[in-house]
Amino acid sequence: MRGEASRIADRVSRDSLAPKLRATGEDAWRIGNELFTITNVLDHHVQLERALTDPSRPVEDKVAVLKELIGSTAHPMTMEIMTDLAGRKWSRAQHIANAVEDFGVDAMMYYADATGTTLQVSIELAELHSALLNLPVVRSKLHDESAPAQARIQLLHNVLGNTGFNKVTMRLAEHATCNPRNRRYLETIQWLINKFSRHMGESMITVTTAAPLNIEQIKKLTAVYTAKLNHPVHINSVVDPTVIGGMRIQVGDEVTDNTVIAQLQKLHRSVQASA
Structure with a gap:
């Protein structure tokens, strides 16, 4: 759980820099990779996290630390993101790494947008x-x-x-x-x-079946889950012959498994328990 200060710092920073990060287009691939690398470095160097989040330390000192960490070869947007994060208040030092990772994922999504x-x-x-x-x-x-x-x-x-x-x-x-x-x-x-x-702006509904879903099945599932969740959904049809029959439907962390293999496993456990 992130503290209130960290949640605000993360959200405000990402909202304010999102247009610039999105505008980097295909450069977002490089930026995302750099941010993932920085996340890894921060996770393994607690003192570095503290140096970048210490509220009593001047921002100029933090920028100097960042320049030493990132070097002159990093993308300017990477440096701008890190400078912005270092200038904000954090509930805990390690939360800055969470924010850097969030930016890294954002960058990857913007790169995917840029490449369709x-x-x-x-x-x-x-x-x-x-x-x-x-x-x-x-x-x-x-x-x-x-x-x-x-x-x-x-x-x-x-x-x-x-x-x-x-x-x-x-x-x-x-x-x-x-x-x-x-x-x-x-x-x-x-x-x-x-x-x-x-x-x-959609929810991903993953449906696993032994054979591909037909168009009518996809339309029906889309209608059912759009009504259930009250927003657009995308049906991701996954074929797995080992399920034999039936469907396994995953919505977020919730999995409903009505496949034949799942029912057989349930029956097997029931027989073992009563033996």
Whole structure:
């Protein structure tokens, strides 16, 4: 939980700089990557976080620290964002890293907007989430910080194989495992899905079935969930032959699993319990 001061600092900073960040177009890719790197550095250097959030320290001193941290090769927008954040009040020192990460995700969304791939990325994130639901061992390894970050990234690439995911999807998926930030892997992916859905003004409804949904099924699900949630929704159809039949529907963190495989597993547990 962030304190009130941190929530205000994060929101006001992002709202005020959003037009400039959006206007960077395809440069937002570079900015997002730089901000993710800075997030990782801050997470592993508490004293640096304190230096940038100390209210008794002049802003000029903080800017000097930032220049030493970022160097002269960073994008000017990256420096502007960090300078703005360093000049605000924070409830706790570590909250500034949360804000930097938020800006990093924003940058990736603006890059996706600039390249016309926002919907594609949101769908691919939902597909990744769906694919990992039944892989608890893999999920555990993806956020296991006792393993080297590069090893976790390699595992992610091995799992994804030749999916052909957009580079924004891949970068976000890598960030989730490279720097878990005390979150479980699927928790981070769901957080990203929610951010993209809000960005597009829609909710993502992921429906997993053994065979592709037809147009009439998609229309019916769209109508049902638009009425239920009282705002536009996007149906992300994921095909998984192992579910055999039925549907698994995920809305945010809520999963309704009426697949045949889920019913068989439930029956199996019931038989074991009564044996």
